[in-house]
Amino acid sequence: MTSGPSSPPPASPRQAAPRQSTMAARFAAHVPAPDARRPTTARESEEWAADVRRDRRTLLRASAVIAGLYGLGASVQAAYIYAQYLPEWDAVPVMARITGNALAVVVLALGQLLLRVHRAPTLGAVAIRCLIASVACSLVRVASQTVTGVYQHWDASTLRAELISGFVAGVIASLVGVRAMVLVREIRVGARESARRAVDVEHAVHALQQEEVRVRRAVAEGLHSSLQQRLVVIVAGLDAFLRDAPGRTLTEHELEALRAVRDDIDVVREQDVREMSRLLYPDQLEIGVTPAVRQLLRRVPTSIAVRFVVSPGVRELDDPTAGWLSEPERLLAVRVVEEGLSNALRHANPTSLEVGLDRQGDQLVVRVQDDGAGLDPTVVHASGTARLTQRLELVGGRLELTSRPEGGARLEAWLPVASLRG
Known part of the structure; x- marks a missing residue:
């Protein structure tokens, strides 16, 4: 009754559990x-x-x-x-x-x-x-x-x-x-x-399908409600101008109206179209998690101090030429940062933010913390944090949202890296 890649980047070795053979x-x-x-x-x-x-x-x-x-x-x-x-x-x-x-x-x-x-x-x-x-x-x-x-x-x-x-x-x-x-x-x-x-x-398949539907719905609603309405207003303004424009010189008021139309188009391009694009696929994600997170942090208001810490192990793990992190894993890590920033900016009114990327064994650790007023658990449960928790659990990871003793909140996620698992 007795019983992928060739080698991982250097990091803290994971202690192998003894085999239970007795x-x-x-x-x-x-x-x-x-x-x-x-x-x-x-x-x-x-x-x-x-x-x-x-x-x-x-x-x-x-x-x-x-x-x-x-x-x-x-x-x-x-x-x-x-x-x-x-x-x-x-x-x-x-x-x-x-x-x-x-x-x-x-x-x-x-x-x-x-x-x-x-x-x-x-x-x-x-x-x-x-x-x-x-x-x-x-x-x-x-x-x-x-x-x-x-x-x-x-x-x-x-x-x-x-x-x-x-x-x-x-x-x-x-x-x-x-x-x-x-x-x-x-x-x-x-x-x-x-x-x-x-x-x-x-x-997992059902959850992914639901997530895809949710993203598609959000993009469709954004295109229909925001982008379409802006374009309708712009087109109406241009039509009104064109009706009166032939055969006469443009006045200063009309030139100002054209400049306003140009500004509206620029706003649509910079805000609505880019926002829909980011919702589908974050900027710089194909290069790696670190560049994509840096792009996210550029959107934080300049009045908030931002600190971004990346450990050496993550820098090697995030090398796009090595292929340690798959695209879905990079996307999920960026979604964690997005959720942490969104929660902090919407509910906590912080003066400083810190985003950290670390590696623990075969897991990528993503951390977002702030010095704000903290989060109401009922609000967080109803937000995207609950969906993100489910997505992480489906791939064997976990998500924790805790209060910091010195004030504020910390959102921390552990994401298994499939290529590092033997």
């Missing part, structure tokens, strides 16, 4: 669900009961089969040896020997059932219960051999040999039964994990 670790990893947690719903209760029945059935069947085969083989072998070499023992019928061993097998199975070996929470508890059942099996085997006349007069050596052989047979059968039970648990856990991953993938 029997105890494997058993602990597959303790039945009811012993690890209490069912809280009717469905969980049914699943729990089914797991217990399956474990019990597997343990008893495997142990009984091994012990039964041992008993049958030992009975036939003893009958043959005695018939060939000890004629005085030939009078003992084979069925008497088989009956005694069969009773021992039944006692072993009953002992495992009554001691609830299949429900034992640790390997130590399993071992103790199996030893008790094996002792009972050995004692009943000797007693049944006396009752059925296999041995009428015991001598010390024969009694000791029969007790030890019965005990060893019980232990071996129990080990095989426990091993089979653990294998069934591993298969069950693996099947459920595969099913859970399939559901997670389905949810």
